Amino acid sequence: MKKLLIALLFSFVSTSAFADGHSPCGVTDGSIKILANEFTTYRIFMDEVKSCAGDGADFSVTHSVDHNKLQVAALSANPAEFSAKLVTNGSITTLMNDNLIRPLDDLVAKYGSALQDNQKIVIDGKIYAIAFMANAQHLWYRESILNDLGIAVPSTYEEVIAAAEKIKASGKMANPYAGAFKSGWNVAQEFVNMYLGHGGEFFKAGTAEVSINNDKGVAALNMMKRLTEVSNPDFLTQDTNAVKEEWESGNVALMHVWNSGAASLLDDEGDQMIKADTRLANSPSVGGGSVPATTLWWDGFGIATNTSDENAEASFRALLGAATSTEMANANPNATIWLIDGYSPGDTAGPVVDAANRGAAPYPSLPYMSLLHGALSTEIVEFLQGNESAEKALADVEAAYVAKATEQGFL
Amino acid sequence: MPHKTFFWFFFPSGLAMVLFIGLPIISSFFQSLHIEPEQILMEVEKCDPFGCKTETKVDIEATTKLQEEQPLGRFNGLGTYGDRNHLAFDQIKEAWNNSSSMSNFIDILLNLPFYKALLFTLTFCFAVTPPVVILGFIVALSINTLTKSLKGPTIFGVILPMIVTPLIGSLVLFWMIDAKGILGATIQYLFDDPNLSLKSSSQLTWITLIIYGIWHNTPFAFVVFYAALQTVPQDPIEAAIIDGASRYDRVRHIVIPHLYPVATFIILICLMDNFRVLEPIIGFAAEGVAQSLSWMIYNDLRSENKMLFGSAGATSMLTIIGVAFLLTPVLIRTWKEFRTER
Numbered sequence: 001m002k003k004l005l006i007a008l009l010f011s012f013v014s015t016s017a018f019a020d021g022h023s024p025c026g027v028t029d030g031s032i033k034i035l036a037n038e039f040t041t042y043r044i045f046m047d048e049v050k051s052c053a054g055d056g057a058d059f060s061v062t063h064s065v066d067h068n069k070l071q072v073a074a075l076s077a078n079p080a081e082f083s084a085k086l087v088t089n090g091s092i093t094t095l096m097n098d099n100l101i102r103p104l105d106d107l108v109a110k111y112g113s114a115l116q117d118n119q120k121i122v123i124d125g126k127i128y129a130i131a132f133m134a135n136a137q138h139l140w141y142r143e144s145i146l147n148d149l150g151i152a153v154p155s156t157y158e159e160v161i162a163a164a165e166k167i168k169a170s171g172k173m174a175n176p177y178a179g180a181f182k183s184g185w186n187v188a189q190e191f192v193n194m195y196l197g198h199g200g201e202f203f204k205a206g207t208a209e210v211s212i213n214n215d216k217g218v219a220a221l222n223m224m225k226r227l228t229e230v231s232n233p234d235f236l237t238q239d240t241n242a243v244k245e246e247w248e249s250g251n252v253a254l255m256h257v258w259n260s261g262a263a264s265l266l267d268d269e270g271d272q273m274i275k276a277d278t279r280l281a282n283s284p285s286v287g288g289g290s291v292p293a294t295t296l297w298w299d300g301f302g303i304a305t306n307t308s309d310e311n312a313e314a315s316f317r318a319l320l321g322a323a324t325s326t327e328m329a330n331a332n333p334n335a336t337i338w339l340i341d342g343y344s345p346g347d348t349a350g351p352v353v354d355a356a357n358r359g360a361a362p363y364p365s366l367p368y369m370s371l372l373h374g375a376l377s378t379e380i381v382e383f384l385q386g387n388e389s390a391e392k393a394l395a396d397v398e399a400a401y402v403a404k405a406t407e408q409g410f411l
Numbered sequence: 412m413p414h415k416t417f418f419w420f421f422f423p424s425g426l427a428m429v430l431f432i433g434l435p436i437i438s439s440f441f442q443s444l445h446i447e448p449e450q451i452l453m454e455v456e457k458c459d460p461f462g463c464k465t466e467t468k469v470d471i472e473a474t475t476k477l478q479e480e481q482p483l484g485r486f487n488g489l490g491t492y493g494d495r496n497h498l499a500f501d502q503i504k505e506a507w508n509n510s511s512s513m514s515n516f517i518d519i520l521l522n523l524p525f526y527k528a529l530l531f532t533l534t535f536c537f538a539v540t541p542p543v544v545i546l547g548f549i550v551a552l553s554i555n556t557l558t559k560s561l562k563g564p565t566i567f568g569v570i571l572p573m574i575v576t577p578l579i580g581s582l583v584l585f586w587m588i589d590a591k592g593i594l595g596a597t598i599q600y601l602f603d604d605p606n607l608s609l610k611s612s613s614q615l616t617w618i619t620l621i622i623y624g625i626w627h628n629t630p631f632a633f634v635v636f637y638a639a640l641q642t643v644p645q646d647p648i649e650a651a652i653i654d655g656a657s658r659y660d661r662v663r664h665i666v667i668p669h670l671y672p673v674a675t676f677i678i679l680i681c682l683m684d685n686f687r688v689l690e691p692i693i694g695f696a697a698e699g700v701a702q703s704l705s706w707m708i709y710n711d712l713r714s715e716n717k718m719l720f721g722s723a724g725a726t727s728m729l730t731i732i733g734v735a736f737l738l739t740p741v742l743i744r745t746w747k748e749f750r751t752e753r
Contacts, residue, residue: 069713089459097450098717099471123468124455131460174605183699206467208452233608234590237696298460339460362461367452367469374714381699385613388522396522399502403495404714407722409449409485 024111025321028056030314034301035074036086038063039241040263041133041336042299045086048328052321057314065239068094068185068370075100078306084315087129087302090363090370092121097367101128101302107316114324116341121300131300132323133336135260136360137193138283138294138351142253142274145172153279157197157223157286157293160254164230167253177227178243178255181235181384188376189295193256194220196361197286197293208368208410210401213394219287221383221390228384236381250274256283256294262348263335282354292355295363298339368410375400436731443491443724445484447717448477484721491725496707498729499523525726528702529733534617535703536685536737539624543681544674546625547632552662554633555640566637573630581694584623613700620701623691628684632677639673640666672748679741686734704730 032053036042046061053059062082064070068091074081075095087095095101103126108115112130121129139160141153146163149170154160160177167176180186195202200216203209228235232246244261246252248270259280266275283292301319303312322328326342333346337353345353363369375397383393405411412420451473457466493500502523510516520526554565572580587594588609599607609615643666651661689705692698698706704726711723 066713072717073712093468094717096471097469099475118460120458122456122458122463124457134460182696187699232590233606233611235611236699237585237610296461356461362459365457365459366467367450371714378698378702378710385611385700387613392522399495400524404719404722406494407446407491407719408717409447410452 024317024324025052026054026056027052027314027317028054030308030310031058031083032060032311032315032318033058033082034061034084034086034315034319035067035071035082036061036063037067038065039258039260040267041260041332042086044263044328044332044335045132045322048322048325049318052325053314053318057318059318065241067091071095072098072100075304075306079308080304080306082304083307083311084301084303084319086299088135088297088299088363089365090297090373092129092300092302093365093367094370095302096123096128100305102305102312103128104130104303104316107303107313107320111317111320112324114341115320116339119300119323119339121298129300129302130320130323131298131339133260133299133338134352135258135297135299135336136283136294136352136355137189137256137258138292138355139281140247140255140257140261140265141279141281142277143279144277145176145253148172153281154254155282155284157194157227157284160284161226161230164254168230173251173253175230175232175251176253177230178232178238178246178252178257179227179235180238180240180243180257181224181228181231182239182242183236183381184239184377185373186239187236187380187384188373190224190256191220191376191380192363192373193293193295194223194286196295197289197291199289199291202364202369202372203366208366208405210372210398210405212372213391213398217394218390221380221393223286224380225384225386225390236384247278248274259348259352260336263332266334266348280348280351282351282358283360285358290358292358292360294355294360296352296356296360297363299336368405368408371404371408371410372397372401375404436727439724439727441724442483442720443728444486444488444721446487446491446721447484448474448481449485450474451477487721491721492729495523496722497525497725499525524702524707525704525729528704528707531617531701532686532688532703532705532733535621535624535688536682538621539628539685540678540681542625543628543632544677546629547677548636548670548674550629550633551636551640552666554637569633570630572626573628573634577627577690578694580627581623581691584619584626585695588619610695610697616695616697616700620688620691620695620697623695624685624688627691628681632681635673635677636670639670643669672745675741675745679738679745682737682741683734686737687730704733 034046034049036046042063050059071085071091072094075085076098085095085101087101105127108120108127115130119131120127121131139154145167146153149166151163151166154163164177167173179190181190195212195217198216198220200212200214200220202212204211232238232251238246240257240261243255243257244265247255247265250271262280265278283294285291286293301323303316324340326340329338329340329343333344334348337345337349379396379400380393382388383390402411451470452467453470454465455468456463492498495502503520506516506519510519521530550569554562554569557565586592589595590599590608595609598609599605609619647665648661651665687705688703689709692701692703692706708723708726708730711719711726
């Protein structure tokens with residue numbers, strides 16, 4: 001009788017498991033080592049990954065703002081230093097170029113029944129990553145300051161500058177605007193936004209030949225220069241996290257940062273007066289264009305090629321558990337825009353949806369884009385400091401790109 | 412020492428030097444002659460949350476096959492050395508033919524990454540080394556006169572900048588000179604300019620880096636000078652005191668000549684160390700305005716794409732040549748002294 005009961009129970013468990021696929025969570029063995037960027041939303045996600053992994057697996061996560069620079073070296077080794085990497089449409093191409101992340105079709109078939117189709121990043125018919133959130137940079141403003149001075153919420157960058165100058169003239173703030181202009185990845189990203197906002201194309205169609213030294217490139221640089229003039233003079237050393245600190249210290253009334261910033265800007269820590277006054281606005285357009293000067297991003301995860309199948313499966317299961325966790329998404333509705341089934345967006349999702357509706361482009365997923373991004377990150381700095389003309393800076397970017405792309409075998 | 416004894420005495424360290432210094436240099440040199448194999452591109456369909464479209468991607472199979480055929484990459488000879496990111500021969504030739512004046516030519520030259528980095532590296536070397544030697548000497552002299560009970564704690568305090576990891580030291584200073592940091596705010600107050608920021612202009616950043624370099628390197632000079640001061644013979648000093656020589660005269664005519672070889676050693680090491688300056692540039696987030704040769708190597712190996720081994724190898728070779736050039740005068744001098752002493 002007892003045996004029968006166990007058998008019945010067993011068959012019940014196995015049928016239910018068949019009914020909704022294998023449950024991803026509760027990993028019993030293997031090693032899960034994840035490399036990820038550092039910001040609050042990722043911390044929320046990683047907490048969920050950790051609780052999904054359970055105690056059976058060896059779990060560790062490395063958060064670093066330099067994740068993009070570490071990823072190639074860390075995943076090239078065999079066995080790789082990390083079994084999984086949180087990727088975006090920006091960083092996945094670099095990993096794809098070197099075959100450093102593996103196709104996930106088998107694992108998705110086994111565990112991924114709760115995934116939505118738009119979470120699957122399919123390249124040439126194979127799933128290479130699972131997306132869990134969408135993100136974009138957009139405008140943030142301090143409502144009381146704009147109201148006091150009778151300034152309407154800016155919808156173009158020209159209006160942003162006029163508003164910033166008005167705030168500056170009123171004496172309320174010395175440097176009312178902030179953007180992540182830190183020399184390196186951040187300042188290059190600002191150029192990418194601004195150049196796309198002007199309707200520019202980075203490469204001659206279908207080739208790796210760069211073409212940014214044109215009127216749109218010059219206009220984009222000049223607009224960045226004007227923005228830095230109403231920013232903190234230390235703008236070249238401020239990344240997104242530093243800009244958010246400036247905001248929380250009340251030094252800034254307008255800024256252009258990531259939607260996922262809401263997770264830390266609108267939490268219960270810090271000055272609640274500033275939090276109550278913080279508003280999100282759509283990303284501005286620029287130069288008379290209709291497209292907002294921003295790029296759309298998805299964030300997801302990929303699994304290393306150079307790791308054992310066992311570790312790959314363990315890592316996939318734990319990450320998938322979080323990437324399909326409706327509870328996590330709905331418990332943190334404003335942390336970002338989750339792509340998870342059953343998630344009802346919070347009130348901060350508006351600007352990203354607006355950017356997508358108005359035709360903002362996803363960040364270009366081209367194999368040689370990161371080389372151009374790298375060339376931009378150092379060569380436009382001298383222009384922003386006023387030591388060089390815009391044309392000269394763009395010519396330098398192109399020349400630096402050509403030298404690197406030649407060495408990499410793209411040209 | 413008989414030659415045989417010397418050989419066996421030197422053998423272990425010689426072997427280690429060949430293994431851990433010689434071979435890596437040879438390997439970097441070979442790598443610098445190669446560039447990555449050609450990347451074969453293909454058009455594929457990509458789908459993500461924002462929709463599906465046809466995009467370019469690297470053909471992994473074909474490219475991997477090429478890579479297996481040529482693990483070192485394509486042979487490029489000295490091509491990498493001459494490209495725009497290194498010695499930039501073509502660009503210099505063009506600038507020489509087209510520039511209107513000498514200053515215009517120099518502007519173009521210093522806009523090229525390698526020469527820009529070389530200028531900063533050399534400026535840093537020659538601005539940091541002399542103050543380090545002089546300050547180190549003065550500090551060593553002063554501490555040598557302290558009473559015994561004070562010496563220990565003072566020495567500890569003085570060598571602290573050397574103990575602190577360069578990256579941490581520069582980060583601490585970076586936050587102190589922030590517009591809202593204690594040093595940054597004080598400087599703004601003193602100059603009565605609320606927009607003055609040490610991080611915003613190239614010149615001020617360079618000066619900050621140089622001051623940091625002096626702060627960080629002085630303890631090294633101090634330690635060596637202080638050790639050497641303990642070997643200064645007391646007899647001539649006592650004789651000089653009896654002859655009525657002032658403290659300055661004693662230092663000038665007895666101590667300094669005695670410490671001269673030590674100073675040469677310190678200059679040698681400091682020049683070599685400072686030519687490889689990297690950590691403060693990272694710590695002060697100064698990559699935008701101050702790039703050194705080592706920073707170029709670092710940047711090639713931590714770029715967001717594939718690591719550029721060829722480019723990094725070429726810069727490493729050029730750095731080694733640079734160090735050799737820099738040290739030649741000092742080495743020739745030491746050699747001559749060595750010969751006359753014999």
